[in-house]
Amino acid sequence: MRVGVIGGGQLARMMVPAAIALGVEIRVLGEGPESSARLAMTATGEPGDLDAVRAFARAVDVVTFDHEHVPQPVLRALVEEGVAVRPGPDALRHAQDKLVLRRRLDDMGLPQPAWAEVADADGLGAFLERAGGRAVVKTPTGGYDGHGVRVVDDPHGADDWLAERPLLAEELVPFRRELAQLVARRPAGDVAVWPLVETVQGGGVCREVFAPAPHLAAPTARQAREIAHRIATELGVTGVLAVELFETEDGRVLVNELAMRPHNSGHWTIDGAVTSQFEQHLRAVLDLPLGDVAARAPWTAMVNLLGGPADGDLDALVPAAMADQPAVKLHLYGKAPRPGRKIGHATAVGDDLDDLVFAARSAVTLLHGDPA
Amino acid sequence: MRVGVIGGGQLARMMVPAAIALGVEIRVLGEGPESSARLAMTATGEPGDLDAVRAFARAVDVVTFDHEHVPQPVLRALVEEGVAVRPGPDALRHAQDKLVLRRRLDDMGLPQPAWAEVADADGLGAFLERAGGRAVVKTPTGGYDGHGVRVVDDPHGADDWLAERPLLAEELVPFRRELAQLVARRPAGDVAVWPLVETVQGGGVCREVFAPAPHLAAPTARQAREIAHRIATELGVTGVLAVELFETEDGRVLVNELAMRPHNSGHWTIDGAVTSQFEQHLRAVLDLPLGDVAARAPWTAMVNLLGGPADGDLDALVPAAMADQPAVKLHLYGKAPRPGRKIGHATAVGDDLDDLVFAARSAVTLLHGDPA
Structure with missing residues (x-):
């Protein structure tokens, strides 16, 4: 049983003791020699480097992740080659893109904060009006640990981010x-x-x-x-x-x-x-x-x-x-x-x-x- | 904090999860690619190979063991070079040589089975007489998991072993x-x-x-x-x-x-x-x-x-x-x-x-x- 983990952070690191106990061979595709999971690192590469990821994946029975940063095209290329990718790309996109998640949860009827996709200051202004004058705006992808999250009360409060992409606006839940x-x-x-x-x-x-x-x-x-x-x-x-x-x-x-x-x-x-x-x-x-x-x-x-x-x-x-x-x-x-x-x-x-x-x-x- | 473990068995293997949690760098001098602790193995060598052990020891802060099979001369050479060897050779010899242990426990007045060092069939015969006709004989060094242990009721029952070295004879404790x-x-x-x-x-x-x-x-x-x-x-x-x-x-x-x-x-x-x-x-x-x-x-x-x-x-x-x-x-x-x-x-x-x-x-x- 060989598991390959893409990403060498502390989550990969903490999988290693579990792998040792279960008799599972664990291999990590890490960022470099300072990676937290360096003990189990067998290859170095960026998660977006299809060639590196593909070579790594071929030597294991299943590929999993330390983070959500492997791009969908890379994930889908692995699946097409017959690699067991867990979680798979169709599931993982809900953890990669907050707008995809919000839409899906609405479809499922699950409770969540009021939200909107906003493409410009007008859109954000309209949401602020609905939401009582303040809102949380989030970049849909790439955020973590408070990065890519901002509380705004001004329709122009996220113009810098909006110049690049649409955002997710959410009510400030009390x-x-x-x-x-x-x-x-x-x-x-x-x-x-x-x-x-x-x-x-x-x-x-x-x-x-x-x-x-x-x-x-x-x-x-x-x-x-x-x-x-x-x-x-x-x-x-x-x-x-x-x-x-x-x-x-x-x-x-x-x-x-x-x-x-x-x-x-x-x-x-x-x-x-x-x-x-x-x-x-x-x-x-x-x-x-x-x-x-x-x-x-x-x-x-x-x-x-x-x-x-x-x-x-x-x-x-x-x-x-x-x-x-x-x-x-x-x-x-x-x-x-x-x-x-x-x-x-x-x-x-x-x-x-x-x-x-x-x-x-x-x-x-x-x-x-x-x-x- | 770098710990070097001599021997790549399951005891070294099970030190690895603990080292990961404590943020300790662990290195193993193992027997080969099939060693149980292969994930942390950084060098291959026999425990009696002073050069291999010495090179391994120089790259860590403290040397410890998966087993008792590192010969005393190797241990003492490391200590002389200033390597922290734990447990040290003076302690470890009591786990390496059962006769050394028996003598020491007698000196300390600690309770143990009746025992004798026997050098030949006459010696074993004399011990058998004292011990009720049956005894356990053990090779003083190198035994494990039942190897090097035998129950005898005949003074000639350990002649094969006695041809090579003195033995430890112990009463069969009820x-x-x-x-x-x-x-x-x-x-x-x-x-x-x-x-x-x-x-x-x-x-x-x-x-x-x-x-x-x-x-x-x-x-x-x-x-x-x-x-x-x-x-x-x-x-x-x-x-x-x-x-x-x-x-x-x-x-x-x-x-x-x-x-x-x-x-x-x-x-x-x-x-x-x-x-x-x-x-x-x-x-x-x-x-x-x-x-x-x-x-x-x-x-x-x-x-x-x-x-x-x-x-x-x-x-x-x-x-x-x-x-x-x-x-x-x-x-x-x-x-x-x-x-x-x-x-x-x-x-x-x-x-x-x-x-x-x-x-x-x-x-x-x-x-x-x-x-x-």
Whole structure:
């Protein structure tokens, strides 16, 4: 069983331990020698380089992804050659293009924020009027971690982006909090649904995850499960799917975004669930039976390490974090610290969520080092 | 932080996921392209090849081991060059030579079976007389998994071995069961002691492990902790130490053997303890603070996969095992199945030991395939 992963980021990196346990041979097409997943890297190439991707794909049984940046023509060329691409291009385009997703969710009748495709300032002005004077505009493709997202209250507030392409405009949802529903689906059709989690964002970036989402109403959990199950099934997703959701003040959930790969909101599963999202992704793309998605303890808290010490010497801070929090599980991505960059996370698993959040935050704080 | 592991077996393989999580760069000096730890292999060489070992050691911060087969002269040459070798040669010789261990344990006053060094049939005959007519004879070095061990009742029963070297003769201990105490010690001196486990052996090979050891009397647990703590400290062990013990009918424990590396009796910790033996070994040899050794659930059952399908196609059996036992954690070593060879293990973690043993055994039975 040989899996090829396009992209050498931390998601590919964290698939490696799962591959080792399952006896799966994992190969990574990475960006270069600094790639987070460099240990399993067997080739270097850009995701848009058809020749590089094709040569890589020929040596594995199934191709999957660390990110959504492989262009559709490359994906379709692989499929035409008979390569097993999971998720496939027809599913993946919903994670690549936010306008494609919004249209599809409307067709499916699933709850989402009010939205419009806007081609110019007039279009954005009209949407702003409908939406109460403020809106979120997003580039349909290429955005991540807050990039390609802007809040505007002026019809000309996105003229720079509109010069290049139409945009997605969305209402600013007055949400209570953000949730994420992680699921996995294999080609045979089985779907596994992990417990719903709460995600805490800051500056467009995931900061913390609490699993399961605290104070969760049963109907909210049920809606989230049903939405994610329908998206996975009706879009024909294979592998892990993360559905980011807004929970509204009145307990409804609205679909925010999708990721068709292991996702930051699922990192808690490495330590907190019987089957991690990385193991499950490998099982799913190999069309193997899915593993148990139960939580291993009442609560799990996951805190991202964003940035790190100014001098770049993360190793020097590890002993203090380990000494302070011997039960916290550290996950360091082998990436150079830069302000705001995701370079690791810390997870605590147990019975008291407040204690666990404190423990994981403490470890992460120590890994940041003293502010200068 | 770069760790070099001499030997590319499954113990080196299972250090790799821990290294990935900790952001530790791991390099393996393996036997060849079929080595279980081939993913992290950066060099090939025999453990007795000083030049190969020396070149490998120069590129890492600390050298540790997958096995005990690096000869003392090679270890001492590395130490003289200033390489951090953990565990060091003075400790490691107690795991390399059973006669050295027996003498040392006597000096320390620790409980062990009656034993003697025997140089010829007369010596063995004298020991047999003292020991009730039957004894276990062992080659002092090089034995593993039942190799180099024989039960004799005839003074000439080991003449073939005695032609080559003196042997260790031990009384046949009428034990109730076998236990194993896993500990880790870092150079700074801290020792961490996991829960005591029961090991079930067959044909000299570990078959199953139950953690913690069921029906354990508190004084037995205390003796085991104290023995392992003393051995780790007084022998100056760094890294993981497994102390294999006999529990006698009257509740005493006797030291059987040592391993100064992650050990089969500790595989349960990957899924069943907050800190696995593989993560702890890396922490310990890097002189980092040790992690929490608490169990993650009341019980863990670990069952070895010994051998596999006659046609060698283990992959073909994986789906049935996964489908039957979605909560069992499979660990496959990437080794070709051969009769009796350890090629993987299965672990189940939870609240009811009987259920867990059944689940892990079921998965392993399915991976064996139908007997021909």
